[in-house]
Amino acid sequence: MANYPKTPGFTGTLRPLRFEGDIHDLEIDGEVPPQLNGTYHRVHPDQQYAPVFETDQFFNGDGMVALFHFENGRIHFKQRFAQTDKWKLEREARRALFGAYRNPLTDHESVKGRIRGTANTNVLVHAGKLFAMKEDSPALLMDPMTLETYGYTDFAGKMKGETFCAHPKIDPVTGNLCAFGYAAKGVLTRDCHYMEISPTGELVQETFFEAPYYCMMHDFGLTQDYAVFHVVPITSSWDRLKAGLPHFGFDTTLPVYLGVLPRHGDAGAMRWFKAPTVFASHVMNAFNDGTKVYFDTPVAKNNMFPFFPDWHGAPFKPMESQSFLTRWTVDMASPNDSFDKVERLTDLFGEFPRIDDRYASQSHRHGWLLVSDREKPFEGPGGRASGLIMNCITHINFTNDQQTTWWAGPQTIVQEPCFIPRGPNAPEGDGYLIAVLDNLVTNYSDLAIFDAQRIADGPLARAKLPFRMRPALHGNWADASKLAAA
């Protein structure tokens, strides 16, 4: 029986969805630009069975992958579970066997030592395969069109580390998929590895390094010459796991580091720059000009994750949890280990930053992010697991610092957006922005399509789903030409 706990993580906005199915030709309001041919995949956590613990983290859900297939003005929908090893073992047992989030000590004896990954954080097409990713485990490969699961990959035995991050970047110059993993030699280890995977799916580089301390290394920055890693004190220990505490806690006594690894040198040339403690998770983009490295990330003064509480028991401080897009600059030629510059780029409280990914690792002129405007009325129940109400999308033109915002209305929250170029030769930022909108009152979701630089005009079209999606983490667009080349 699938009886879920009557706790905030499994009721209301976060009620399990678990729906697998297909809808041919979604109902559409407006007109979908007919030249948009390709796929938008996104993934959300969705426990297949009731969790072992009532207080289970949102991030512990099984990956549910959705595909919006754009075809000549039409959009077809498909949704399937990522069939991880965990999912298969639990399907066979007809109940949850894996215990608490990132705590293998809580697993059923029958699954000890098995891969605990849920493939619930990000999905991205590379080398003709859909990579479904969770940072505590290898990447799971799926078919991008059928959503059939192939299984975990170690790249024909070449990947020696155990983990693969959920925020890899495609270098637009080489076409390589650039990724890393932390806890690469086991749970709680400080070992990390940086990897590049060729456009045909071969692992062509794996470089190991050690982080200053173990922490949730959720995202990273890629430049043309460097891989850049921010270490913020969302940390853990075996004592925490033995005590049954949430895997992560935020330790304000530890400093922040920014590690800069030359992509094509050896790990011995890596440098760690140090700064006072703040919170940062996602990376909008990074780039370098010679030895100067620029790293754009939303930064909050204190912990943003109430579900990963303060290490020393301090109460969660909502006002200090607001993040503002910030540029960190460090210089590989600097004789000291401090940051060169810290510069706030906007006063809007935002997260889930995106760019035109054709400019990943290079200087970018356009960016988009979800914004929480608390001045606006809100009629729905709580939004994301974090309690955040992301009710706006903002476009920032960095050439003139112009910011334009679209508010989704009093009933709706917005999921992470994704940029699609207008065509293969369109200038940077010229194209469309898509995002799933969740109406928390009517309980329907739409996939909305905006003109990316005219966000304030509202959606050009909405593809309407006959239900409400669970809040997702991340997703990506793949042009049809990328799928045909597979």
Ligand SMILES: [Fe+2]
């Ligand atoms: Fe993320």
